[in-house]
Amino acid sequence: MPIKKLYGGIEAGGTKFVCVVAGGPDHIVDEIRFRTTAPAETLGRAIQFFQPFVAQGQVSAIGVGAFGPLDLNPESSTYGCITATPKPGWSNANVLGTLQQALQTSIVLDTDVNVAGLGEYKWGASKGYDPSLYLTIGTGIGGGYIKDGKALIGLLNPEMGHLRIPHNRELDPFPGNCPFHGDCFEGLANGPAIEKRLGVAGAVVPEEDPFWDIEADYIASALMNYILILSPKKIILGGGVMQREFLFPKIRRRVRKLLNGYVSSKSILENIEKYILPPGLGNQSGSLGAIALAMQMDEGDSDPRI
Numbered sequence: 001m002p003i004k005k006l007y008g009g010i011e012a013g014g015t016k017f018v019c020v021v022a023g024g025p026d027h028i029v030d031e032i033r034f035r036t037t038a039p040a041e042t043l044g045r046a047i048q049f050f051q052p053f054v055a056q057g058q059v060s061a062i063g064v065g066a067f068g069p070l071d072l073n074p075e076s077s078t079y080g081c082i083t084a085t086p087k088p089g090w091s092n093a094n095v096l097g098t099l100q101q102a103l104q105t106s107i108v109l110d111t112d113v114n115v116a117g118l119g120e121y122k123w124g125a126s127k128g129y130d131p132s133l134y135l136t137i138g139t140g141i142g143g144g145y146i147k148d149g150k151a152l153i154g155l156l157n158p159e160m161g162h163l164r165i166p167h168n169r170e171l172d173p174f175p176g177n178c179p180f181h182g183d184c185f186e187g188l189a190n191g192p193a194i195e196k197r198l199g200v201a202g203a204v205v206p207e208e209d210p211f212w213d214i215e216a217d218y219i220a221s222a223l224m225n226y227i228l229i230l231s232p233k234k235i236i237l238g239g240g241v242m243q244r245e246f247l248f249p250k251i252r253r254r255v256r257k258l259l260n261g262y263v264s265s266k267s268i269l270e271n272i273e274k275y276i277l278p279p280g281l282g283n284q285s286g287s288l289g290a291i292a293l294a295m296q297m298d299e300g301d302s303d304p305r306i
């Protein structure tokens with residue numbers, strides 16, 4: 001049996017880090033999960049995990065999908081750093097530089113959503129569907145758009161969570177909690193907005209609560225915009241809020257109603273339950289996506305984002 005090449009993957013999340021050494025989803029050699037604490041300690045644990053693999057030449061490259069905002073401009077002096085994050089201690093943390101200096105191997109960094117989108121495209125629910133969209137709806141809301149096998153990046157990374165969507169203040173007087181825009185999509189529909197509005201975490205709000213119809217309306221409004229602008233062939237919805245699976249049929253119904261037959265694709269008109277989907281890789285979209293990113297770089301694409 002030929003020896004499969006191995007890669008490193010880091011899902012660098014705001015609450016936890018997942019580090020894996022793998023050749024793909026069916027070949028995971030080692031994995032570690034730990035809480036995100038101070039940058040030096042957290043990156044130190046990741047370095048410690050990968051060091052033996054790197055020392056023995058077992059991993060060809062390491063991919064990192066990190067929470068942001070991130071500076072991903074290779075010409076910038078703060079390239080590879082987390083920029084202005086509300087997460088204590090992490091503003092200006094040099095994620096890429098710290099890992100590269102300690103491990104002395106090829107490391108590639110992208111946003112957590114771009115990387116999860118790539119993982120789903122390579123091995124998950126959007127496998128082979130190009131273009132496709134991955135959206136996370138949790139503590140934050142963000143999206144990764146995969147086109148021609150790569151995550152789209154333009155002037156900066158797209159910020160899909162901060163879309164403006166209709167907000168009926170009579171139905172939902174909550175003013176929104178985005179520090180920049182108030183009632184943008186993220187400000188209305190992320191996990192903290194649900195908790196602030198209802199006084200309890202979304203995870204324990206009963207399925208019958210009428211609020212879920214409002215939440216599904218917000219998500220469907222945003223999806224309508226993405227469908228009209230980006231025309232993805234699959235939409236994957238991940239993140240903590242989407243753990244409440246009953247939201248999927250509500251959202252699909254509303255998307256179809258909002259589009260009102262205008263987008264004449266069978267995927268939407270007849271098979272929407274196969275068009276808007278939960279992640280196929282479950283909670284591993286991020287860590288396996290980081291493996292996919294490392295593979296992409298190793299296959300000769302020095303900067304897979306561009």
Ligand SMILES: [Zn+2]
Nearest residue numbers: 162178181184
């Ligand atoms: Zn916003």
